Amino acid sequence: MERKRLMMMFVFGILVAGFGLAGEGLVSAKDLQIAVMVPNGVDPYFTAKRYGYEKECEKLGAKMLFYDAGGYANVNKQIGQVEDVLQRGIDGIIFGATSTDGTVPVIDKVIDKKIPLVIDNLDSATKKPVLRIMKNGILVGQLRAVYIVDRLKGSGKVLLLPGPSAVTLCQEEYQGFITYAKHFPGIKVITEWTASSPDAGMKTVEGILQANPDLKAIATFSPPLTVGACKAVQASGAKPGDILVVGQMLDAGIDDYMRKGWVSATVMCDHIEMAREAVRMVVRQIKGELKPPQLVLIDHYLVDRDTLDKFEKSGSSYPKEWRR
Amino acid sequence: MKRKKGLASFNWSRHGTPLAFGLMIIVFALINPAFLSVRNLSQTLRQGAILFLIVSGQGLAILTRGIDLSQGSVMSLVSVATISSIYILGTYWGSLVGVLFGGLCGFINGVLIGYLRIPPILATLGMLFIALGAELVYTGGVTLTNLTDVDQIRLFWFGGGMLGPVPVPVVFAVFTGLILYFVLRCTMFGRHLYFMGANPDAARMVGVKANRVLVIVYTLSGLLAALGAFFLTARLSMGFPHLGEAWLVLSIGGAVLGGISILGGEGGIWEAILGTLVIVFLDNGLIVSGVSSFAREAIIGCIIILACMASVIRRRS
Amino acid sequence: MNPEGVPVHSIQAQGKFSGWHARWDRYGILVIFFVLLVLASIGAPHFLSFSNFLNVLQTMSFVLFVALGQTLVILSGGMDLSHGSLVSLSCMATAAVVAAGHPWLGLLAGLSVGAFCGLINGILIGIVRLNAIIATLGMLYISGGLALYFTDGKSISGIDVNKVQGFHFLAEGKLFHIPFVIYLALFFLVLTHFLLRHTRFGNHVYALGGNEAVAEIAGINFSRMKIVIFVLSGLSCGMAGALLTARMLTGEPQVGAGTFLLESIGAVVVGGNDIFGGVGNVGRTAIGLMILHFLGNALNLMGISTFSQQVVVGVVVLLFCYFGLARRR
Amino acid sequence: MALKGVDLDLYPGEIHVLVGANGAGKSTLVKILAGVYQPDSGEILLDGNPVVMRNPEVALASGVSVVYQNFNLIAKMDVGQNIFLNREPLKGKILRRIDWRTLYSETEKILRRLRVAIDPRAKIGDLSVAEHQMVEIAKALSIQSRILVLDEPTSALSAQEIRELFGRLQTLKKEGVAILYISHRLEEIREIGDRFSVLRDGENAGTGHLREVDLREIIRLMVGREIENIFPWEPRPLGEEMLVVENLSSPGLFSGIHFAVRKGEILGIAGLVGAKRTELAHAIFGALPVDSGRILIQGNPITVKSPKEAINVGIGLLPEDKEQHGLFPMMSVAQNISSAGLRLLKRKMGGLDLKREREIARQFVDSLHIRTPSVEVAIRSLSGGNQQKVMLAKALFARSQVVIFDEPTKGIDVGAKQDVYRLMIDLARGGKSIIMISSEIPEILGMSDRILVMKRGRISAELSREEANEKRILEAAL
Numbered sequence A: 001m002e003r004k005r006l007m008m009m010f011v012f013g014i015l016v017a018g019f020g021l022a023g024e025g026l027v028s029a030k031d032l033q034i035a036v037m038v039p040n041g042v043d044p045y046f047t048a049k050r051y052g053y054e055k056e057c058e059k060l061g062a063k064m065l066f067y068d069a070g071g072y073a074n075v076n077k078q079i080g081q082v083e084d085v086l087q088r089g090i091d092g093i094i095f096g097a098t099s100t101d102g103t104v105p106v107i108d109k110v111i112d113k114k115i116p117l118v119i120d121n122l123d124s125a126t127k128k129p130v131l132r133i134m135k136n137g138i139l140v141g142q143l144r145a146v147y148i149v150d151r152l153k154g155s156g157k158v159l160l161l162p163g164p165s166a167v168t169l170c171q172e173e174y175q176g177f178i179t180y181a182k183h184f185p186g187i188k189v190i191t192e193w194t195a196s197s198p199d200a201g202m203k204t205v206e207g208i209l210q211a212n213p214d215l216k217a218i219a220t221f222s223p224p225l226t227v228g229a230c231k232a233v234q235a236s237g238a239k240p241g242d243i244l245v246v247g248q249m250l251d252a253g254i255d256d257y258m259r260k261g262w263v264s265a266t267v268m269c270d271h272i273e274m275a276r277e278a279v280r281m282v283v284r285q286i287k288g289e290l291k292p293p294q295l296v297l298i299d300h301y302l303v304d305r306d307t308l309d310k311f312e313k314s315g316s317s318y319p320k321e322w323r324r
Numbered sequence B: 001m002k003r004k005k006g007l008a009s010f011n012w013s014r015h016g017t018p019l020a021f022g023l024m025i026i027v028f029a030l031i032n033p034a035f036l037s038v039r040n041l042s043q044t045l046r047q048g049a050i051l052f053l054i055v056s057g058q059g060l061a062i063l064t065r066g067i068d069l070s071q072g073s074v075m076s077l078v079s080v081a082t083i084s085s086i087y088i089l090g091t092y093w094g095s096l097v098g099v100l101f102g103g104l105c106g107f108i109n110g111v112l113i114g115y116l117r118i119p120p121i122l123a124t125l126g127m128l129f130i131a132l133g134a135e136l137v138y139t140g141g142v143t144l145t146n147l148t149d150v151d152q153i154r155l156f157w158f159g160g161g162m163l164g165p166v167p168v169p170v171v172f173a174v175f176t177g178l179i180l181y182f183v184l185r186c187t188m189f190g191r192h193l194y195f196m197g198a199n200p201d202a203a204r205m206v207g208v209k210a211n212r213v214l215v216i217v218y219t220l221s222g223l224l225a226a227l228g229a230f231f232l233t234a235r236l237s238m239g240f241p242h243l244g245e246a247w248l249v250l251s252i253g254g255a256v257l258g259g260i261s262i263l264g265g266e267g268g269i270w271e272a273i274l275g276t277l278v279i280v281f282l283d284n285g286l287i288v289s290g291v292s293s294f295a296r297e298a299i300i301g302c303i304i305i306l307a308c309m310a311s312v313i314r315r316r317s
Numbered sequence C: 001m002n003p004e005g006v007p008v009h010s011i012q013a014q015g016k017f018s019g020w021h022a023r024w025d026r027y028g029i030l031v032i033f034f035v036l037l038v039l040a041s042i043g044a045p046h047f048l049s050f051s052n053f054l055n056v057l058q059t060m061s062f063v064l065f066v067a068l069g070q071t072l073v074i075l076s077g078g079m080d081l082s083h084g085s086l087v088s089l090s091c092m093a094t095a096a097v098v099a100a101g102h103p104w105l106g107l108l109a110g111l112s113v114g115a116f117c118g119l120i121n122g123i124l125i126g127i128v129r130l131n132a133i134i135a136t137l138g139m140l141y142i143s144g145g146l147a148l149y150f151t152d153g154k155s156i157s158g159i160d161v162n163k164v165q166g167f168h169f170l171a172e173g174k175l176f177h178i179p180f181v182i183y184l185a186l187f188f189l190v191l192t193h194f195l196l197r198h199t200r201f202g203n204h205v206y207a208l209g210g211n212e213a214v215a216e217i218a219g220i221n222f223s224r225m226k227i228v229i230f231v232l233s234g235l236s237c238g239m240a241g242a243l244l245t246a247r248m249l250t251g252e253p254q255v256g257a258g259t260f261l262l263e264s265i266g267a268v269v270v271g272g273n274d275i276f277g278g279v280g281n282v283g284r285t286a287i288g289l290m291i292l293h294f295l296g297n298a299l300n301l302m303g304i305s306t307f308s309q310q311v312v313v314g315v316v317v318l319l320f321c322y323f324g325l326a327r328r329r
Numbered sequence D: 001m002a003l004k005g006v007d008l009d010l011y012p013g014e015i016h017v018l019v020g021a022n023g024a025g026k027s028t029l030v031k032i033l034a035g036v037y038q039p040d041s042g043e044i045l046l047d048g049n050p051v052v053m054r055n056p057e058v059a060l061a062s063g064v065s066v067v068y069q070n071f072n073l074i075a076k077m078d079v080g081q082n083i084f085l086n087r088e089p090l091k092g093k094i095l096r097r098i099d100w101r102t103l104y105s106e107t108e109k110i111l112r113r114l115r116v117a118i119d120p121r122a123k124i125g126d127l128s129v130a131e132h133q134m135v136e137i138a139k140a141l142s143i144q145s146r147i148l149v150l151d152e153p154t155s156a157l158s159a160q161e162i163r164e165l166f167g168r169l170q171t172l173k174k175e176g177v178a179i180l181y182i183s184h185r186l187e188e189i190r191e192i193g194d195r196f197s198v199l200r201d202g203e204n205a206g207t208g209h210l211r212e213v214d215l216r217e218i219i220r221l222m223v224g225r226e227i228e229n230i231f232p233w234e235p236r237p238l239g240e241e242m243l244v245v246e247n248l249s250s251p252g253l254f255s256g257i258h259f260a261v262r263k264g265e266i267l268g269i270a271g272l273v274g275a276k277r278t279e280l281a282h283a284i285f286g287a288l289p290v291d292s293g294r295i296l297i298q299g300n301p302i303t304v305k306s307p308k309e310a311i312n313v314g315i316g317l318l319p320e321d322k323e324q325h326g327l328f329p330m331m332s333v334a335q336n337i338s339s340a341g342l343r344l345l346k347r348k349m350g351g352l353d354l355k356r357e358r359e360i361a362r363q364f365v366d367s368l369h370i371r372t373p374s375v376e377v378a379i380r381s382l383s384g385g386n387q388q389k390v391m392l393a394k395a396l397f398a399r400s401q402v403v404i405f406d407e408p409t410k411g412i413d414v415g416a417k418q419d420v421y422r423l424m425i426d427l428a429r430g431g432k433s434i435i436m437i438s439s440e441i442p443e444i445l446g447m448s449d450r451i452l453v454m455k456r457g458r459i460s461a462e463l464s465r466e467e468a469n470e471k472r473i474l475e476a477a478l
Helices: A002-027 A044-059 A075-088 A104-112 A137-151 A168-181 A198-211 A223-235 A254-259 A271-287 B007-031 B038-063 B071-089 B091-114 B120-139 B149-160 B168-186 B188-198 B200-205 B210-236 B247-258 B269-288 B293-316 C019-043 C050-075 C083-099 C103-126 C132-149 C161-172 C180-198 C200-210 C212-217 C222-248 C260-270 C282-301 C306-324 D026-033 D056-061 D079-083 D100-113 D129-142 D159-174 D186-192 D215-223 D277-284 D307-312 D333-345 D354-367 D384-397 D414-429 D441-447 D470-477
Strands: A032-038 A062-068 A092-095 A117-120 A131-134 A156-163 A187-193 A215-220 A244-248 A265-268 A294-297 A301-304 D015-020 D044-046 D049-051 D064-067 D147-151 D178-182 D195-200 D203-209 D241-250 D254-262 D266-271 D292-297 D300-302 D315-318 D402-406 D433-437 D450-455 D458-464
Touching: A032 A044, A032 A075, A032 A271, A044 A062, A044 A223, A044 A271, A062 A075, A062 C306, A075 A092, A075 A104, A075 C050, A075 C222, A075 C282, A092 A104, A092 A271, A104 A117, A104 C161, A104 C222, A117 A271, A131 A271, A137 A168, A137 A215, A137 A244, A137 A265, A137 A301, A156 A168, A156 A198, A156 A223, A168 A187, A187 A198, A187 B293, A198 A215, A198 A223, A198 B038, A198 B210, A198 B269, A215 A223, A223 A244, A223 A254, A223 B149, A223 B210, A254 A265, A271 A294, B007 B269, B007 B293, B038 B071, B038 B168, B038 B188, B038 B210, B038 B247, B038 B269, B071 B091, B071 B120, B071 B210, B071 B247, B091 B120, B091 B149, B091 B210, B120 C260, B120 C306, B149 B168, B149 B210, B168 B188, B168 B210, B168 B269, B188 B200, B188 B210, B188 D333, B200 B210, B247 B269, B247 C132, B269 B293, B293 C132, C019 C282, C050 C083, C050 C180, C050 C200, C050 C222, C050 C260, C050 C282, C083 C103, C083 C132, C083 C222, C083 C260, C103 C132, C103 C161, C103 C222, C161 C180, C161 C222, C180 C200, C180 C222, C180 C282, C200 C212, C200 C222, C200 D079, C212 C222, C260 C282, C282 C306, D015 D026, D015 D186, D015 D215, D026 D064, D026 D147, D026 D178, D056 D064, D064 D129, D079 D100, D079 D129, D100 D129, D129 D147, D129 D159, D159 D178, D159 D186, D186 D215, D195 D215, D203 D215, D215 D414, D241 D277, D241 D433, D254 D277, D254 D292, D254 D433, D254 D458, D266 D277, D266 D414, D266 D441, D266 D470, D277 D315, D277 D402, D277 D433, D307 D315, D307 D333, D315 D384, D333 D354, D333 D384, D354 D384, D384 D414, D414 D433, D414 D441, D433 D441, D441 D470, D450 D470, D458 D470
Parallel strands: A032 A062, A032 A092, A092 A117, A117 A131, A131 A294, A156 A187, A156 A215, A215 A244, A244 A265, D015 D178, D015 D195, D064 D147, D147 D178, D266 D433, D266 D450, D315 D402, D402 D433
Antiparallel strands: A265 A301, D044 D049, D195 D203, D241 D254, D241 D292, D292 D300, D450 D458
16 A cells, blocks of 8 residues: 555656646746637648637737637537636637537626637627627538539539538538529439538448439538548549539648549638638737727638639648648 | 357347348338448448447457447547558558557556556546547647558558458458457457456456456457558548547447447357447438438437347347 | 455455555545645646636536436446437427527426436336446437437527526526526535435435345335436436526537536546446545546646647546545456 | 246244255245246245235235345445345435434344344445355344245354354244245254255155154155265275475465375365365465465475466366356356366367367266256356356366365255265375365265364364364364
């Protein structure tokens, strides 16, 4: 037993030291502290944006604290995280909601505490005045629909993978797609809500392809889903372009799939630039130069094989060697 | 491993689940003949092969009265580790290293459980967090892609390729299955493993080195999960930091559904295969027969219970 | 009590400890918890403050209900995997009714949905005698699917705070500067403790967990017990679901799909209850849960990335088992 | 199909002894009385009116309480909780809650009445087999029952504990309780019983007054054949020393143990329960650590740190508590038999020879008259005695040179006992050395060539077969 008690003391000693040092390191950080809170950090979309947040914070001499709720389901956890941030005291928050409505109460709290806040893309439906920088989900959905309807000459079966059904952004994009596509009776839309993961995407598309051999096009919500879809299409023995795959963003090697022709087009937005802008906005609010409410809607544009190398990438890509 | 069990459990694995399985297949075939198309079967079996590897790993753990909760995160870890070591070492060595990472996690589990005597459910719960965290810290959540074309083609073969008419993972799974079958049925280690599950104290009295067996078992479980992850990664040719998320439930579900007794000592590869098949064909069948993705989950739940009920009723009579 | 002729050796050595060891086995978990608090207060800025503790406890309370249910089930020698999605389902049910303008009916709806699913679990396990893990695994899918099915996966919104003040108060309101939900959680904690420690039902829960066959021979009605236990477990989810609705004023079809199940089981085991049933108490569960949450909180306050946090949590869990779980080794 | 048309009548204030060979259906009968099993046909009359023992609840309600052979205690709960399980005393008007104080004080009273010193708050898991049995008995006695069924209540008890029990039974008898007493120990049957019934192959082979018959008659009814002397001992030439134990000590268990066993010798170790005989056996078998002393096999010292090594040097052990240390319940008879000697089934190219495993298993099943439908069935479906025989086969299969029998005939019937004794003799004749730990003095006297008596972890006497008798053994043991 003696041995064991000693070992415990040792372990805890180390812990004490560890905690102590960590604490020191933080307390001494004098510069602005900005909390970036995202719903699902492993989504390539957020990874990319993280690059933007980080670089811009460095540029403006602020310290970024990155909080990931670890999935859209963890509303309770994210609310807890916000509470924690309020607790430790923070100069500004950039917030992407796990749940549009579920986070309202806590976000209201933030606003009431007069803490500069920018809601970045994943909306929290607070009625109070707040800064927002948003994608236009409806537009994203419509752009895909336009492209597909056009390429299919107005008739054919289309599979829509809008992503996790509980995410409002997905619902918007879904609406955008449907509302446009429904004007073309020739277009039959099959919708499959899935988790935003490659294996889910692959499994679903494989199955759907069996049930609908005449499938003409697939529209996907996120790079992981796009990859899954492509893999399934490849496995089905189709040639590049037989089935249109229209995705979103170029992360996770989508550009490569496009060059090879598996992905026909993808809806872009300068998400990294968006992240940088979000940081600038929150800092300006801290400085008092910017007053809520304000809504910044960012642009969306569609890139296909031909235009792949002809558009300005700086706002939507990060150097390959960047890892954290 | 019918022999390994009393008549009761003979029925259980022999009739209950297969019964449900057969019914299921027929129903799906009637709803949409495409379900029985060669391509659909082969691609479903491809998924099945991957799941089987994981389930059989879980099965080993469960046979010794244990459980391996870390499989999911280990898969994610391996997915990432494989790709990033391929960057450095090239396809084959890279893949090997990647898979070994899984073995390492399993080995650590084994040591924690066998030598430090931490209850499996806790040891592997810890590993669940550690493996996931480690991998996320390393990648920062970045999805790893952009392999060289050569690597990509080579790697993809493992997951997506064909050996004659059969998908590569299936061939491999069958191979692994046979080995495991032999090991469990006709080797000292296999027997010791069952002893551990049937009565740990008695096992010790017949000279079973519990801690060694446990280390091997959990290392195997880790390795098998890693192999599953490897084939999946190869198929997607990308390292996805949350690859394993959905798979833990499937692996436990598959093992138990197949009829591997959660109390240890009963069950075997046959059960693992059964459980796996039910799960993958159920999932695929529902998609093929065009069931809404929301209703799907509910139905899967019902089937799981029904399948199990059938077997229980069989067991009674 | 000097056991004679007991084989002292045994793979899962029975707890037969002298002084220090026995005491450590009983109170170690507390010690560790306080050590953790001390460490956090040293390391994490603003950790050691009333309002911070309240925040943590408030967020924790929602999970505690579920964890209590899980404790009951695990003590009786089972395990309830359906928790996460039961929470989601009852959250949706509550929201649906509340949105229609009946907050208290909503609460009732949430509870009864939870209880009903629990009842089904109970019947499957108690009467049909399915393996608890399979039965509840099935229920996990079923209720999860249903939660999504009714609204095609959309969340139920449009609950006006002003119309449901009292209901909202349950989760967010403060009484004497302390969030009301904490009182609720505390109340149910005590209630469950009483149930387990001071009623026949409770004692029989332990008996079932200790040895089902023996318990039955002693005339304890297996089916009835299992049904009651799982209904209670379901109720606990209903409670959590309803209160989450009250907190978010929304029906989130996947609110439980996240960490709920893991935390409810995690709390039970980290607290040092016997995962195979028969030994333990709700106090341990509560402490286990607090450990998990205060740890997360401390790491958040220190601004440590949520990725690295996973590692820390894992390591801590292992340390706990190694030092805290003497009996089970 | 365990029972066929068994008739049994039981009167208040009598002790009715039920005897029968293993698998004769005694335990089944008990379980039916207790409502654990349901009979296919026939009925149970209580005071002349039929009752249906739907479940244990009903049985208890109608005043039937049972002491089961394999104890029904919950290891994770304490003595008090076990004794009062489902009968917890309640207090409080509105909130009916368990009155723990009374529960434990009552427990204490009950235990005192039986003159056993067990802490009511002790965890069952921490108690010995003997103590388990006492608790089990205390539990049954504490129930205000009209019918008390005891299945092998003394199998783990020492002489004076048995006396205490019999005392209690006599008083209960006077109080008009009807007692059904099941035992294999013929010598104690006379002492306690009024009438007897014999079960054979699930049928009632005969009922009568013990005064009117002698034991040989009962034995004949039980096994269906004459048995003259149940101890087939005869003098044999003894070889050189096989196993030597030199002042073996283990902290807090035993110390200075020093003895030798010769080839072909049967060494009996007598002593009271708790004399640490089992621990000694486990230590020799490498299952318990020793801090000093050494063990020699055929003159050369060996180190046994684990049972594995013990088995490899040819030491075999039949554990006393087969549920905990012997059986693999859900595994087949064959697999149980081969479990200790798997190394002997290894094929050259690796892997186990399963065919051979089954053949050998069948041979043992025949030679030991093990009753089982096949060697493939799970061993949990066998009766206690047959399980014991399988354990024996297990030790034999491992080709042990030295076999330690720990309470080899515990809870098995005369017929089976004789088989076991014969086997021991055969083994001895075959040059094997046998150490037999037993609490049944007649057995010790009947079978041993030499007798060691242990007392509180030390050897208190060594007696040759000639000088040994019950009195001297008891003196040395007490």
